[in-house]
Amino acid sequence: MTTTAPITTSAPTLPQQSRRGVQALERYALLLITLGVIVFFSVVPPSSAAFPTINNANVVLGSNAVVALVALAALFTLVSGVFDFSVGATAIASFVLSAGLQVAFEMPLWVALVVPLIVSGIIGFLNGLFVVRFKMNPFVTTLGMATLLSGISIWFCDGKTFVLPADSPLIGFGSLRWFGIPAVFVLVVVVAILVWYFFQHTPFGRSLYAIGSNASSARLVGVPVDRNVWATFIISALIAGSAGIVQLGRLGSATAVDGGALLFPALTAVFLGATAITPGFFNVVGTVISAIFVSIVVSGLTLMGASSWATNVFNGVVLLIAVGLSTYLGRRNRVGGR
Amino acid sequence: MTSSLTAPTAEPGSAADGPLLELRGLVKRFGQVLVLDGVSLIVRPGTVHALLGGNGSGKSTTIKILAGVYQADAGELRVRGEPVDLIGLGPEAADRLNLRFVHQDLGLFDDLSIAENFALASGYPTRSGGVDWRRLNARVDSLIAAYGINGTPRSTIQSLRPADRTLVAIARALQDDESGRSIVVLDEPTASLGRRESAQLLETVRRRAAQGQTFIIVSHRLQEVLAVADDFTVYRDGQVAAALVGESPTEDQLVSLMAGRAVTALAPTGSTAHSHSEPLLALEGIMVGPLRDVDLVVHRGEIVGIAGLSGSGRSTVLAVAFGRLSPHRGRMTLDDRPFAPSSVRAAMDAGIALVPEDRAREAAFADLSITENLTIAVPHQSRRAGFIRAGLARRHATDLIERFRIKIAGPDALFASMSGGNQQKTVIARWLQRSPRVLLLDEPTQGVDVMSRSDIYDIIRNSTGTQNAVVVASSDLGELHALCDRIVILADGRVVHDVPTETLSIDALTALVLTSPKNEEGSFA
Numbered sequence: 001m002t003t004t005a006p007i008t009t010s011a012p013t014l015p016q017q018s019r020r021g022v023q024a025l026e027r028y029a030l031l032l033i034t035l036g037v038i039v040f041f042s043v044v045p046p047s048s049a050a051f052p053t054i055n056n057a058n059v060v061l062g063s064n065a066v067v068a069l070v071a072l073a074a075l076f077t078l079v080s081g082v083f084d085f086s087v088g089a090t091a092i093a094s095f096v097l098s099a100g101l102q103v104a105f106e107m108p109l110w111v112a113l114v115v116p117l118i119v120s121g122i123i124g125f126l127n128g129l130f131v132v133r134f135k136m137n138p139f140v141t142t143l144g145m146a147t148l149l150s151g152i153s154i155w156f157c158d159g160k161t162f163v164l165p166a167d168s169p170l171i172g173f174g175s176l177r178w179f180g181i182p183a184v185f186v187l188v189v190v191v192a193i194l195v196w197y198f199f200q201h202t203p204f205g206r207s208l209y210a211i212g213s214n215a216s217s218a219r220l221v222g223v224p225v226d227r228n229v230w231a232t233f234i235i236s237a238l239i240a241g242s243a244g245i246v247q248l249g250r251l252g253s254a255t256a257v258d259g260g261a262l263l264f265p266a267l268t269a270v271f272l273g274a275t276a277i278t279p280g281f282f283n284v285v286g287t288v289i290s291a292i293f294v295s296i297v298v299s300g301l302t303l304m305g306a307s308s309w310a311t312n313v314f315n316g317v318v319l320l321i322a323v324g325l326s327t328y329l330g331r332r333n334r335v336g337g338r
Numbered sequence: 339m340t341s342s343l344t345a346p347t348a349e350p351g352s353a354a355d356g357p358l359l360e361l362r363g364l365v366k367r368f369g370q371v372l373v374l375d376g377v378s379l380i381v382r383p384g385t386v387h388a389l390l391g392g393n394g395s396g397k398s399t400t401i402k403i404l405a406g407v408y409q410a411d412a413g414e415l416r417v418r419g420e421p422v423d424l425i426g427l428g429p430e431a432a433d434r435l436n437l438r439f440v441h442q443d444l445g446l447f448d449d450l451s452i453a454e455n456f457a458l459a460s461g462y463p464t465r466s467g468g469v470d471w472r473r474l475n476a477r478v479d480s481l482i483a484a485y486g487i488n489g490t491p492r493s494t495i496q497s498l499r500p501a502d503r504t505l506v507a508i509a510r511a512l513q514d515d516e517s518g519r520s521i522v523v524l525d526e527p528t529a530s531l532g533r534r535e536s537a538q539l540l541e542t543v544r545r546r547a548a549q550g551q552t553f554i555i556v557s558h559r560l561q562e563v564l565a566v567a568d569d570f571t572v573y574r575d576g577q578v579a580a581a582l583v584g585e586s587p588t589e590d591q592l593v594s595l596m597a598g599r600a601v602t603a604l605a606p607t608g609s610t611a612h613s614h615s616e617p618l619l620a621l622e623g624i625m626v627g628p629l630r631d632v633d634l635v636v637h638r639g640e641i642v643g644i645a646g647l648s649g650s651g652r653s654t655v656l657a658v659a660f661g662r663l664s665p666h667r668g669r670m671t672l673d674d675r676p677f678a679p680s681s682v683r684a685a686m687d688a689g690i691a692l693v694p695e696d697r698a699r700e701a702a703f704a705d706l707s708i709t710e711n712l713t714i715a716v717p718h719q720s721r722r723a724g725f726i727r728a729g730l731a732r733r734h735a736t737d738l739i740e741r742f743r744i745k746i747a748g749p750d751a752l753f754a755s756m757s758g759g760n761q762q763k764t765v766i767a768r769w770l771q772r773s774p775r776v777l778l779l780d781e782p783t784q785g786v787d788v789m790s791r792s793d794i795y796d797i798i799r800n801s802t803g804t805q806n807a808v809v810v811a812s813s814d815l816g817e818l819h820a821l822c823d824r825i826v827i828l829a830d831g832r833v834v835h836d837v838p839t840e841t842l843s844i845d846a847l848t849a850l851v852l853t854s855p856k857n858e859e860g861s862f863a
Contacts, residue, residue, distance in 0.1 A: 203717030
């Protein structure tokens with residue numbers, strides 16, 4: 001005789017209206033904090049001189065673009081319940097490959113755009129092959145892939161820095177502004193809208209949330225789990241690859257650098273994003289806001305004269321808080337406290 | 339008809355000084371349902387005591403109370419003559435009373451060695467800070483010899499045969515019991531074993547009992563129990579139907595004690611006389627897993643029940659029809675056309691639906707909303723011009739919530755916030771919205787409260803029209819009897835009985851299932 005005690009549906013102790021208020025506050029808290037941080041850096045002396053300028057806004061939004069794209073890449077696999085640590089290294093590989101093709105091999109621009117994206121797609125395909133087909137642990141597999149890619153990138157650069165010619169159209173795009181807004185940021189917004197549409201309004205996108213929630217159940221409602229997760233790795237790598245090209249456009253030169261410098265702020269953005277808009281769930285809007293938030297704080301701290309270690313400390317602390325908070329919110333939702 | 343409690347004749351248990359465990363007047367309610375109504379269990383030392391009864395008779399609940407998992411509402415317990423606080427009995431207290439439990443899923447670490455499995459339960463012996471492997475292996479070696487396990491301390495569990503795994507679990511439960519004073523409760527120890535394997539295991543149990551160890555065995559397999567047990571306690575509907583001490587009952591006697599007079603608390607099947615004779619889904623000579631040659635025809639408008647002891651392959655039949663498993667041999671037809679689904683998706687597209695047995699692991703999206711849990715099976719339904727309309731999906735979910743009387747705060751509430759019964763209704767609604775041709779249900783009311791249970795039966799009956807069919811696999815024979823038009827009984831990888839429910843009392847059904855032959859190569863001559 002098996003009898004489960006009925007789980008009581010959450011008893012709302014607060015009156016309906018104030019509960020809604022609390023929920024709304026929770027959804028938009030991150031946005032409010034971001035605005036608060038902007039005001040803070042604009043008013044408090046050391047940074048107040050340089051922070052609230054158009055130039056600085058451009059720096060913030062521009063540098064945010066690459067992190068935001070890598071974060072959107074990481075979002076795909078995290079929603080499906082899989083970790084992909086190779087997105088940062090994939091972006092760097094695409095970054096140096098595109099520069100090398102243009103500078104060392106003197107290839108036309110379209111080749112330098114298409115080949116890195118094809119290579120990125122292959123990286124995603126291999127990740128999927130290992131994780132989905134060979135059932136290898138995604139955590140370790142993608143960490144191995146990241147290490148491998150960073151090694152190959154260093155070999156490819158051979159200690160050199162590939163400097164694009166000053167009249168390269170890629171640099172032109174990297175510094176282009178439309179109505180004072182960096183074009184790369186507009187690109188991020190366009191990609192974010194596409195990703196949002198994908199997650200919110202396509203059966204494929206919804207199926208990824210189902211897979212992340214319970215892969216066995218998803219399989220038994222006819223979701224092609226393996227195929228979808230595999231596709232997720234490829235899409236994720238393609239977005240990461242384009243992030244690398246955007247980075248090249250912004251910097252104008254490339255050398256093999258650590259992919260972790262992109263990966264960890266991106267993970268911070270995704271996890272912090274899960275505390276907003278739809279608390280407890282990874283989501284696109286929250287991810288983009290978080291990426292902007294992180295960029296603003298880093299810029300503000302720099303302008304206040306903080307040392308470079310402060311950025312790492314800040315990113316680390318925010319990542320820990322974000323993971324803790326989104327776990328707590330998720331757990332609370334699971335027991336029905338919403 | 340109760341307790342023919344003759345004074346223990348001093349044959350198997352030499353210690354004549356009273357029972358080792360004495361449980362009297364045990365009462366347990368779940369909500370308003372009286373599960374145990376003053377049952378008793380008296381176990382003599384050095385005996386093998388069989389605890390028998392159908393599903394829902396209360397034997398598992400009794401075991402769980404002794405293990406400290408459930409708390410009794412009333413009753414007295416004496417162990418070795420000492421009164422024990424039964425109401426406040428928890429897992430640690432049960433352990434201190436030397437009550438040891440070996441559950442059906444053995445709780446072994448499959449990748450680790452026998453020695454490590456022992457050490458993880460009792461602690462690793464150490465020498466100057468490190469693990470003293472020599473001492474551990476020596477101790478485990480002697481246990482392996484004592485229990486006749488085929489293996490060495492270094493063999494991994496997964497390299498062992500099933501009977502040896504069970505023996506490891508028993509030996510592990512008893513490893514610190516030098517005195518042999520503890521009572522070992524074995525819950526369905528032979529459910530996953532073949533006949534020869536069971537014999538090996540029970541032989542060891544018998545031998546240990548002869549050395550003074552006391553066993554309580556919960557089992558459905560009467561032939562085996564008869565071969566090994568000294569005493570029998572038979573439960574029925576939360577009461578003791580009989581306590582046989584030192585007797586040798588026949589199988590038929592036990593079956594009639596267990597089945598008793600039918601007490602159907604469940605409404606019998608409604609007047610809807612189905613049984614069109616047009617076949618809808620047919621399986622021919624299916625061979626895979628425990629199935630060796632299964633023929634089964636499901637007709638339009640029919641509710642077919644699949645019964646059989648655990649391990650008989652009830653769920654496997656459903657898995658084959660739902661495209662989860664491809665049969666090695668045999669074929670299926672749907673509407674007289676060949677049907678060989680290569681995937682779950684293909685089976686779904688052909689109009690098959692499955693409500694799996696393990697709701698939490700195979701059906702739930704616990705942290706998603708009820709709307710998402712429902713729409714996942716119809717992903718294109720709420721989509722207009724390339725956008726999923728949240729309002730449309732929610733309205734659709736609200737309709738289903740009302741239609742299936744799911745009790746929930748609203749369509750945005752999380753799946754996990756519902757009771758088991760409402761979760762199950764949601765999973766059934768998920769599939770019925772697709773109007774399946776064949777709805778397959780595996781243990782449809784497991785972990786479901788009584789009220790939801792009758793709701794679910796209504797839902798299943800009402801969903802069965804003239805063109806579709808339902809197949810229910812269940813271990814609850816009362817459920818099958820109340821719900822199905824026809825019941826097939828699986829045993830030995832085949833359908834051994836195929837009977838219309840109306841020709842059969844629930845006792846007769848119980849008897850058919852209990853006396854069905856057991857799975858094993860060549861055992862069904």
